[in-house]
Amino acid sequence: MTSAEGILEATGDTNGRLYRAACPACRARFDLSAAALRLAIGGSRKTTFYSFTCPECGESVRKPAGERIVELLTEGGVSTLRLHSAL
Numbered sequence: 692m693t694s695a696e697g698i699l700e701a702t703g704d705t706n707g708r709l710y711r712a713a714c715p716a717c718r719a720r721f722d723l724s725a726a727a728l729r730l731a732i733g734g735s736r737k738t739t740f741y742s743f744t745c746p747e748c749g750e751s752v753r754k755p756a757g758e759r760i761v762e763l764l765t766e767g768g769v770s771t772l773r774l775h776s777a778l
């Protein structure tokens with residue numbers, strides 16, 4: 692398992708999937724439901740990321756999402772924003 696893409700891992704089954712994440716600010720570890728996460732898919736790896744708010748310290752955390760993470764999140768029903776680079 693590489694950790695280069697972040698610390699997210701999925702637990703639970705498809706009916707009640709939880710995503711384990713850790714906060715880089717306060718180092719708390721917690722399980723987040725799909726509703727607590729957001730995914731943004733951009734045109735490149737750099738603009739594809741997931742984000743959540745740490746339930747412990749309130750920090751807004753944003754991490755790059757690789758293909759596997761995108762798959763896990765979309766499967767679990769995380770709301771997904773598709774970014775269009777119209778620049």
Ligand SMILES: [Zn+2]
Pocket residue numbers: 714715716717718719745746747748749750
């Ligand atoms: Zn925190």
